[in-house]
Amino acid sequence: MERKDLESLFTRAREIKSLVIGDLMLDEYLWGKAERISPEAPVQVVDVTREDLRLGGAGNVVNNLVALGCQVAVCSVIGGDENGTHLRHAFTGKGVDLAGVFEDPLRRTSKKTRVIAANQQIVRIDRESKEEIAPEFEEKLIGFITAEASRFNVILISDYLKGVLTGKVLAAVTANGRRLGIPVVVDPKGIDYSKYRGATILTPNRKEAEAASHIVIKDEAGLIKAGETLLRELDLDALLITRSEEGMSLFQQNVARTHIPTVAREVFDVTGAGDTVLSVLSLGLACGLSMAESAGIANVAAGIAVGKLGTSTVSPAEIIAEIGHVHPDSDAKIKNLDVLASLVAEAKAKGKRVVFTNGCFDLLHVGHVKYLQKARTFGDLLIVGLNSDASVRALKGETRPLIVETERAHILAALDCVDYVVIFDEETPLKLIEALQPLVLVKGGDYTPERVVGKDVVESYGGRVELVTFVDGKSTTGIIEKIRKEH
Numbered sequence: 001m002e003r004k005d006l007e008s009l010f011t012r013a014r015e016i017k018s019l020v021i022g023d024l025m026l027d028e029y030l031w032g033k034a035e036r037i038s039p040e041a042p043v044q045v046v047d048v049t050r051e052d053l054r055l056g057g058a059g060n061v062v063n064n065l066v067a068l069g070c071q072v073a074v075c076s077v078i079g080g081d082e083n084g085t086h087l088r089h090a091f092t093g094k095g096v097d098l099a100g101v102f103e104d105p106l107r108r109t110s111k112k113t114r115v116i117a118a119n120q121q122i123v124r125i126d127r128e129s130k131e132e133i134a135p136e137f138e139e140k141l142i143g144f145i146t147a148e149a150s151r152f153n154v155i156l157i158s159d160y161l162k163g164v165l166t167g168k169v170l171a172a173v174t175a176n177g178r179r180l181g182i183p184v185v186v187d188p189k190g191i192d193y194s195k196y197r198g199a200t201i202l203t204p205n206r207k208e209a210e211a212a213s214h215i216v217i218k219d220e221a222g223l224i225k226a227g228e229t230l231l232r233e234l235d236l237d238a239l240l241i242t243r244s245e246e247g248m249s250l251f252q253q254n255v256a257r258t259h260i261p262t263v264a265r266e267v268f269d270v271t272g273a274g275d276t277v278l279s280v281l282s283l284g285l286a287c288g289l290s291m292a293e294s295a296g297i298a299n300v301a302a303g304i305a306v307g308k309l310g311t312s313t314v315s316p317a318e319i320i321a322e323i324g325h326v327h328p329d330s331d332a333k334i335k336n337l338d339v340l341a342s343l344v345a346e347a348k349a350k351g352k353r354v355v356f357t358n359g360c361f362d363l364l365h366v367g368h369v370k371y372l373q374k375a376r377t378f379g380d381l382l383i384v385g386l387n388s389d390a391s392v393r394a395l396k397g398e399t400r401p402l403i404v405e406t407e408r409a410h411i412l413a414a415l416d417c418v419d420y421v422v423i424f425d426e427e428t429p430l431k432l433i434e435a436l437q438p439l440v441l442v443k444g445g446d447y448t449p450e451r452v453v454g455k456d457v458v459e460s461y462g463g464r465v466e467l468v469t470f471v472d473g474k475s476t477t478g479i480i481e482k483i484r485k486e487h
Contacts, residue, residue, distance in 0.1 A: 001293060001296065001297065001323065002331070002334070002406070003320060003323060003331040003332070003334065004331075004334045004335050004336045004339070005336065006297070006316075006319065006320050006323055007320060007335065007336065007339040008336040008338050008339055009283070009284070009287055009289070009297075010068065010069055010316035010319075010320070011338050011339050011342065012287050012338070013068050013069035013070050013283055013287070013316070014069050014070075014071075015071075016069075016070045016071065016153050016154065016283060016286045016287065017070075017071045017073070017151060017152045017153050018065050018070045018071065018072050018073070018152060018153065018154050018155075018156060018282060018283075018286065019072075019073050019074075019075060019100070019148075019149070019151075019152040019154070019155045019156070020058050020061050020062050020065070020072060020073070020074050020075070020156045020158060021058070021074075021075040021076065021100075021141075021145070021155065021156070021157055021158070021164075021165070021169070021173060022057065022058030022061070022076060022156075022157060022158030022159055022160065022164060022165060023057045023058055023076065023110065023158065023159065023160040023161070023162035023163070023164045023165070024055075024056075024057055024058050024059050024074070024076045024078055024087055024101075024109070024110070024164075025056040025057035025058075025059065025109070025110030025111060025112060025128065025160070025162070026053060026054070026055065026056055026059075026083050026086060026087060026109070026110070026111040026112070027053070027054045027055070027056030027060070027111075027112050027114070028051070028052070028053050028054075028111060028112065028113040028114065029051070029052040029053075029054070029113075029114050029116060030046070030048045030050075030051055030113065030114070030115045030116065031048065031049060031050040031051070031052065031116050031117075032046040032047045032048040032049045032050070032115070032116070032117050033046070033047045033049065033117055033118070034046050034047075034117035034118065034122065035047070044117070044122060046115050046117050046122060048115075053086065053090075055087070055090050055091070056110075056112060057110065057158065057160045057162070058074070058076060058158035058160070059074075059087065059090070059091075060275040060313075061156055061158045061187075061275045061278055061279055062074060062091065062094070062096055063094075063275075063313050064275055064276050064278075064279035064280070064313045064314065065156075065279050065282075065283070066094050066095070066096070066313075067313035067314065067315055067316075068279060068280065068283055068315075068316060069316065070283060070286075071097075072094075072095075072096050072097065073096065073097035073098075073099065073100060073148075073151075073152070074091065074096055074097070074098060074100060074101050075100030075101065075141060075144055075145060076100070076101050076102075076141075076164050077101075077102050077103075077104050077107065077133045077137045077140075077141065077164050078101060078102075078103055078104070078107070078109045079103070079104060079105070079106075079107040079108045079109035079129065080103045080104065080105035080106075080107070081108060081109050083108075083109035083110075083111050084103060084109040087109060088101070099144070099148075100141070100144045100145075100148065102137055102140050102141070104133065104134065104137055106134075107129050107133070108127065108128060108129040109128075109129075110126075110127070110128035110129065110160075110162055111126075111127045111128065112124060112125070112126050112127075112128075113125040113126075113127075128162060129162065129163060130161070130162055130163055131163050132163040132166050133163050133164055133166065138166055138168055138169060141164075141169050141172075142168060142169060142172040145169070145172050145173055145176055146172060146176060149173075149176040149177070149180055149182060150180055150182075152182060153182065153286040154182060154183045154185065154282045154283075154285060154286035155173060155176075155177055155182055155183070155184045155185070156185050156186075156187075156278055156279070156282050157170070157173060157184065157185065157186040157187065157188075157196070157199070158187050158275065158278065159186070159187060159188055159189045159190075160189060161189045161190055165195075167195050170195045170196060171195075173199075174196070174197070174198035174199050175198070177198075177199070177200065178198060183200040183201070183282065183285040183286065184198075184199045184200045184201075185199070185200060185201050185203070185278060185281060185282045185285065186199045186201070186202045186203065187202075187203050187274050187275070187277075187278045188202050188203070188204050188208065188212070189208070190212075191211045191212055192212075193212040193230065193234055194234070196234060197234045197235055198234075198235050198236075199234070199236060200236070200237045200238065200285070201236060201237060201238040201239065201240060201281070201285075201291065202230070202234070202236060202239050202240070203240045203242065203274065203277055203278055203281065204230075204239075204241060204242070205241070205242045205243070205244070205274065206223075206241060206242070206243045206244070206246075209226050209227065209230065209239075209241045210222075210226060212230060213225075213226040213227075213229045213230050215229060223241065223243075223249060224257065226241075227239055227241055227249060227251040227257065228251060230251075231251045231252075231253065236253075237252065237253060237291075238250060238251060238252045238253070238291045239251040239252075240277075240281065240291075240295050240298075242273075242274070242277060242302070243262075244262075245262055246262060247259060247260050247261040247262040247299065248260040248262075248295060248298075248299050250291060250292060250295050252291055255291075258292050258295070260292075260295055260296055260299045262299070262303065273302045273305045273306050276298070276301050276302055276304075276305040276313070276314050277298045277299075277301070277302050279301075280294070280297055280298040280301040280302075280314070280319070281294045281295060281297075281298040282294075284297055284298070297319065297323070300319055300322050300323055301314045301318075301319050303322070304318050304319065304322060330409075330410040330413035330414050331410075331413075332413075333413035333418065333419065333420050333421055334409050334410070334413050334420075334421045334422075334423075335420050335421070335422055336422065337422055337424075337431075337432065337435055340383070340420055340422050340436065341435050341436060343420070344381075344383070344436050344437075344438075347380070347381050352379070352380040352381050353378070353379035353380045353381070353439045353440065354379060354380070354381045354383065354436065354437075354438040354439050354440075355375055355376065355378045355379035355380075355381065355382045355383065355438055355439070355440040355441075355442060356382075356383045356384075356385065356429075356432070356433060356436060356438035356440070356441055356442065357371075357372070357375050357382070357383075357384055357385070357441070357442040357443065358384065358385030358386070358387070358424075358429040358432070359384070359385075359386070359387065359444075360386075360387045360391075360392045360395065360396065360400075360401060360408075361384070361386060361408055361411075361412055362392060362396075362400060362401040362402050362403055362408065363402050363403060363479055363480070364408070364411050364412070365479060367470045369415065369417075370470075371444065371468050371470055372384070372412075372415060372417050372418060373417045374442075374468045375417075375442040375466075375468060376417040376418075378440040378442060378466055379438075379439060379440050381419045381420070382417060382418055382419050382420075383419060383420045383421075383422065383436065383438065384412055384418050384420070384421050384422075385422055385423075385424055385429040385432045386405065386408060386409055386412065386421055386422065386423045386424070387405075387423075387424065388405050388423050388424060388425045389401055389404055389405045390425055391424065391425055391426065391427055392405075394427055395427060402480075405423055409421045409423060428453040428454075429453065429454065430453055430454055430457070433453075433454035433457050433458065434454075434457055437457075437458075437461060437463070438458065438463060439458075439462075439463045439464075440458075440463060440464055440465075440466055441454055441455065441458045441463065441464070441465045441466070442465075442466045442467075442468055443465065443466075443467055443468070444467065444468060444469075444470050445467050445468055445469035445470060446470070447467060449465050449467065452465050452467075
């Protein structure tokens with residue numbers, strides 16, 4: 001996926017409403033130094049220097065979704081205790097909808113305490129309830145899911161086997177997801193995956209897939225057999241098996257399996273990486289991306305997550321930077337219209353004068369460069385609307401363009417005088433002009449002002465049209481004819 005499309009994905013994330021259903025808990029980290037042995041017993045003494053309380057379990061999935069920009073609601077059961085209060089306060093501070101969180105005064109809210117010294121986890125202390133929720137709370141969850149599911153674009157199941165996700169609750173989730181056409185994305189636990197039957201996609205790791213399928217995964221043949229068995233027996237649309245340093249393998253109904261290689265990165269802590277995969281994969285599906293595209297982005301995000309210590313989130317900026325490293329300069333300038341409109345609004349708010357021009361720019365030559373350099377002098381920000389390949393063919397015939405749109409966009413973006421490039425499919429840039437509302441609209445000197453598309457729009461809010469004369473004798477058509485004659 002190109003950087004511009006990834007930016008658009010995270011722009012759309014603000015409109016995505018996600019529902020997280022699962023086991024909520026607190027992750028407490030005690031950071032310190034271990035420099036001596038206790039005189040009371042042969043154990044290390046940790047001098048605690050810092051304490052950190054984070055949302056854990058399904059709460060870390062919520063953290064990831066919030067970091068990605070999504071709207072989030074939670075459905076779960078917690079205890080009527082101090083830790084439950086801490087959870088509610090933490091969620092409220094993030095703007096999370098808690099209408100589906102019910103409080104059982106007889107239940108303990110889970111809390112895991114990790115003691116860390118010299119970047120090494122020394123011990124973990126768990127305080128939690130593991131028994132299934134009481135029938136009355138099971139009915140409350142089912143009632144909420146049935147009544148409210150239609151409000152959401154995606155449902156995420158985060159199962160930690162702490163009793164919230166009973167068979168009846170999971171059946172209600174998958175049934176409502178299928179009925180409403182909402183993706184149900186599951187991070188499974190345990191060895192009995194029959195409870196997830198009918199979900200859209202499951203994201204087990206290799207060890208979990210092996211245990212659930214009862215098939216040893218020691219080579220590719222075992223992996224394929226396990227993946228296809230789970231896909232078929234659980235009536236899933238897809239199955240994504242995460243394989244640590246070997247990447248991910250995606251299995252889909254009636255689609256060839258896809259292997260996604262890992263992103264090379266130093267691993268500090270795998271804690272919470274599965275939550276990152278679940279969150280990013282769900283965002284992609286909610287935004288209409290394919291399974292393979294969504295899994296690819298999730299794979300990149302997981303690589304970033306394991307490079308951090310403790311349960312951590314991954315930001316859109318980190319994912320964009322990781323994926324956009326192929327053409328770091330030109331990639332940053334090529335935008336889709338939704339993202340560009342926001343950037344232009346910010347520039348205008350700072351008093352910058354926006355200039356717009358457009359063209360095919362097929363086989364870029366000195367005449368184009370001089371034209372764009374002159375256009376840039378009319379303001380502070382030059383945006384180039386670039387005709388897509390389909391648009392060029394409609395204007396110039398089936399033999400054009402000579403250079404595909406992605407390459408033409410990168411060549412233009414490499415010019416210092418160009419600030420942003422946006423590709424459009426229409427024969428004219430009117431849609432772009434209406435959306436961006438530039439102060440100055442620039443066209444070539446072979447036009448008259450009356451023939452410039454968008455002139456009326458720009459002048460309606462006080463803008464103007466500027467015509468720039470091209471360098472004599474320099475044109476793409478002329479270069480093509482010279483090549484034909486001389487070569």
